[in-house]
Amino acid sequence: MKKLIIVRGGGDLATGTIHRLWSAGLPVLVLEAEHPAAIRRQVAVSEAVYDGRALVEGMSAVLVHSCEDIEEVIKKGEVPVLVDPKGDAIRTLRPEVVVDAILAKKNLGTSRDMAPLTVALGPGFEAGKDVDLVIETRRGHNLGRVIRSGSAYPNTGVPGNIGGYSKERVIHAKEAGFFHNRCRIGDIVTAGEEIAWIEMEDGGTCPVPATLTGILRGLLREGYPVTRGFKIADIDPRKEELANCFTISDKARCIAGSVLETIVPRFLV
Known part of the structure; x- marks a missing residue:
């Protein structure tokens, strides 16, 4: 065409x-x-x-x-x-x-x-x-x-600043394996709360805690294979901005x- x-x-x-x-x-x-x-x-x-x-x-x-x-x-x-x-x-x-x-x-x-x-x-x-x-x-x-x-x-490897937070907003895998969700995009999460976990190749598990309190704006697809350092989640500290999860930035x-x-x-x- x-x-x-x-x-x-x-x-x-x-x-x-x-x-x-x-x-x-x-x-x-x-x-x-x-x-x-x-x-x-x-x-x-x-x-x-x-x-x-x-x-x-x-x-x-x-x-x-x-x-x-x-x-x-x-x-x-x-x-x-x-x-x-x-x-x-x-x-x-x-x-x-x-x-x-x-x-x-x-x-x-x-x-x-x-x-x-x-x-x-x-x-x-x-x-x-x-x-x-x-x-x-x-x-x-x-x-x-x-x-x-x-x-x-x-x-630079450093995410942009939103609500006073930068690198804390984006979560990376600490271990290789298969990614599994405990939360969904749009959920309000608390710092330290387990939002997901990684099923490691040796049979062990690696919890994925929220790095800050806010809205889970991004989350990797269930079951996705990840390597160490792979980007797996994104948290927006502005809890009132729920609609942002579903609209273009x-x-x-x-x-x-x-x-x-x-x-x-x-x-x-």
């Missing part, structure tokens, strides 16, 4: 961009991994890989199994999601735009020759070399800035606006 936009990645930040493009009436295809690991699962179209469909703020994302199914889904006003971590469909479909929204902090294979316009979110890419444009994803004065030469800020919307800004001129011709 003409002037297709392909977005690589369907996590929560990627979904902000996908939703903005969909809202503008632009045709979007999402490429995802076989086993996505989003923790903000209520606002990630990657969940369609597991459930066949994901609904985010009125936008329906539907799992498709071949390139032949894509156009029909788009005609219905929905967003197709295809399992294609290597991006093989890009060569077949020849899109007008490719957006790398994997947020892996490194380039997993996106290149400028994939489309007339290539855009990448966050660090790991150099504008003018790896891709045409890079969008800044670090919170602060330059969040959402369109970078036409050079790179985004390098990954301010950060994702800011980034999405910048992506739309770079793409729209190509669809006005």
Whole structure:
């Protein structure tokens, strides 16, 4: 189909961009991994890989199994999601735009020759070399800035400050094994409360306590295999902000606006 936009990645930040493009009436295809690991699962179209469909703020994302199914889904006003971590469909479909929204902090294979316009979110890419444009994803004065030469800020490994908390908000696995939930996204949890546990390879268990009191905004999918240091949960200290668990974040919307800004001129011709 003409002037297709392909977005690589369907996590929560990627979904902000996908939703903005969909809202503008632009045709979007999402490429995802076989086993996505989003923790903000209520606002990630990657969940369609597991459930066949994901609904985010009125936008329906539907799992498709071949390139032949894509156009029909788009005609219905929905967003197709295809399992294609290597991006093989890009060569077949020849899109007008490719957006790398994997947020892996490194380039997993996106290149400028994939489309007339290539855009990448966050660090790991150099504008003018790896891709045409890079969008800044670090919170602060330059969040959402369109970078036409050079790179985004390098990954600091420190989450943005929300409600006076930063690194405490995000929980990482202390052991490798299989992740199991005791709580659900949207639950109010207390610091020290066991919100999940990890079934370790040696048969032992590793409890996952809440690092602070607040709303469980993100939680890894039940049964997911994790390695030590894997991101598994996200707590928002603002207990009155329950709705935030189920809506696209301010950060994702800011980034999405910048992506739309770079793409729209190509669809006005």
